Amino acid sequence: MTEDTAKPVSRPVKKRQARGEKRMAELLDAAAEVFAEQGFAKASTNAIAAKAGASPGTLYQFFENKEAIAEALMARYVTRLREAHGEAFDLAVAELPLEAMLDRIIDPVVAFDRANPGFYALLSDPQLAPELASAKRPAQKLMFERLDKILEKKAPGLPPEKRTLTAEVAVHLFRGLLPMIMAAEEPDLPKVVKETKRALRAYLSTTLPPEPRRITGSGA
Amino acid sequence: MTEDTAKPVSRPVKKRQARGEKRMAELLDAAAEVFAEQGFAKASTNAIAAKAGASPGTLYQFFENKEAIAEALMARYVTRLREAHGEAFDLAVAELPLEAMLDRIIDPVVAFDRANPGFYALLSDPQLAPELASAKRPAQKLMFERLDKILEKKAPGLPPEKRTLTAEVAVHLFRGLLPMIMAAEEPDLPKVVKETKRALRAYLSTTLPPEPRRITGSGA
DNA sequence: TGCAAATACGAGTCATCACTCGTATTTTAG
DNA sequence: CTAAAATACGAGTGATGACTCGTATTTGCA
Structure with missing residues (x-):
């Protein structure tokens, strides 16, 4: 009962080989492209497999179903987003004046979103199956909770309800501008940002x- | 060649009977519901027909294909939106102070969007076929162009490029908050608005x- | 009243797609 | 070296869904 492999999960936990990990990564890369081009609903699993240079059977060796692909992809995005501007670094941002703080938060997020159109495709799709919505949630929580904490530090007097509303609205405001940010040609991007x-x-x-x-002068 | 029915369009222009107009309206009502529940991609034309109490064959007597349904529905929404707060009335709004102006613009739009979830479903779907995107465009232009005109009146000195950017951004900001507006329970709505x-x-x-x-005192 | 057009039906067609399964190949453990 | 496990294949299956078509009914019009 105390074996290290004793998982009460129903999933038949296979031992993954290095080859398998690589395949999964390739499949997720392909999925990201196809989702970005077609959106989740129109994307076909066979197309994903083909783009990864794999067969449908291979794809389903690693992912239970189509939704699981999107979930895994989202999980990967969330991880990468966390790495992109590390957790510890983030709270220090609250000490900066508002303008500098926004620079520090928004620039990396813009860069990330533009570098990962698949992320945007999944995030902006308003009617994903409920299971997928829950896969989306961590990504949304990520930004929301960070902003909430930052606001808490920056405005300790603000009542929590008001602060939470502010954080939520701010995240939605940004999301509203994301289509413009994603659509902008490189030279126009700075203006939009x-x-x-x-x-x-x-x-x-x-x-x-x-x-x-x-x-205004130097602080020395 | 100068007959009033001489249209160079390839569509076989049928004479529509009153019964037909009614059916189309019923089908569009049904489509609005199904789109709102399932989104465009997952909505099935058979489900739309069934909800309208019609057969698939009947549906295709009035609409060339699935996209045409969404286009017609969008066209209807745009018409209704125009009616909701008439064109002439709108420019007068520019005379009001900003706060009152926003009340006049936003309240009707919020009411309209909440009363027509199908409109929101189509508008917020980021990956509609190109033809559908062009059906969406008039709806987006509607709000954008009005704001642009209002801004022109309110700030005649503003360079046009700057003004256009401002109008576009403002519309996107509003769209960003739409999910919150749509999801809000009735009692929370005023707070969100x-x-x-x-x-x-x-x-x-x-x-x-x-x-x-x-x-601050009375103006008399 | 009678006929042509419009409306209505719904079983059927055809394509697409998520997912399976029998089998073949590669890797790893012992 | 060998057997079991993991990876790989891809034709096949079953379901779904957009759209058709032959036919039946209703309506407008002369």
């Missing part, structure tokens, strides 16, 4: 306490 | 010239 920050800054500064005045 | 207005007001007031001071 700048406007995004302006909008968020305008909104947040109505909720946050006024910033302490900055000395 | 209020926050929506706060966000838009904050953003727009950074672009618009400062408002003339209002006299």
Whole structure:
């Protein structure tokens, strides 16, 4: 009963070989492309397998069904997003003035979203099956909870309900601008990102306490 | 060659009877429900026909294909949206102070969107076929162009490019909050709508010239 | 009243697709 | 070296769903 392999899970836990891990990664890469192009609903599992240079049978050796593919892909995205700007680093951001803070948060997220169109495709699809919605949730929570914590540090006096609403609204505001961010051609991107920050800054500064005045000269 | 029925269109223009118009309306009502529940991709034409109390054959007597249903539905929504707050009335809104203006614009739109979940379902679906995207466009243009005109009146000095960007961003900000607006339970709605207005007001007031001071007392 | 057009039906067609299964090959453990 | 486990294949299966078509009924019009 105390063996290390004793999992009460019903899944027949196979020992994965290195080859298998690699295949899974290839399949997820392919899935990301196909989802980005077709969206989850229209994407076909056979197309994913083909793009990965695998057969349908192989695909189903690693993923129970189509949804499991999206879930695994999402999980990978969440991991990568966490890595992209590490957890510890994040809370320090609350010490910065609003404008600098937004730079630090938004730039990496924009870069990540543009580098991973499959992530955007899954995240922005409003009618995914309930199971998939739950796969989406961690990704949304990720941003929401971080902002919530940052706001808590930046405005300790704010009542929690108000703070939570603010964080939620801010995340949705950003998501609203994501289509513009994703669609922008490279040269137009800075303009769009700048406007995004302006909008968020305008909104947040109505909720946050006024910033302490900055000395224009050097701080030495 | 100058007959009133001389249309170079390839469509075999049938004479529609009153019964036919009614059927089309019923089918569009059913389609709206099914799209709202399942989304466009998962919605089945047979389900739409069944919900309308019609047969598949009847459905295809009125609509060339599934996309045509969504296009017709969108066209109907755009018409209704135009009616909801008439064109002429709209420009007068630019004379109001920002806060009152947002009340006048946002309240009807929120009411419309909540009353027509099918509209939201089509509008928020990011991967519709290209033809459908073009059916969506008028709906998006509707809000964008109106805002653009209003901004032009409210801030004549603003360079057109800047004004257009502002209008586009504002519309996207609103769309970003739509999921919250749609998901809110009736009692929570005012809170969400209020926050929506706060966000838009904050953003727009950074672009618009400062408002003339209002006299707090009565104007008499 | 009678006929042509419009409306209505729904079983059937055909393509697509998620997923399976029998089998063949490669890897790892002993 | 060998057997079991893991990986790989891809034709096949069953379900679903968009759309058709032959036919029946209703309506508008002369």
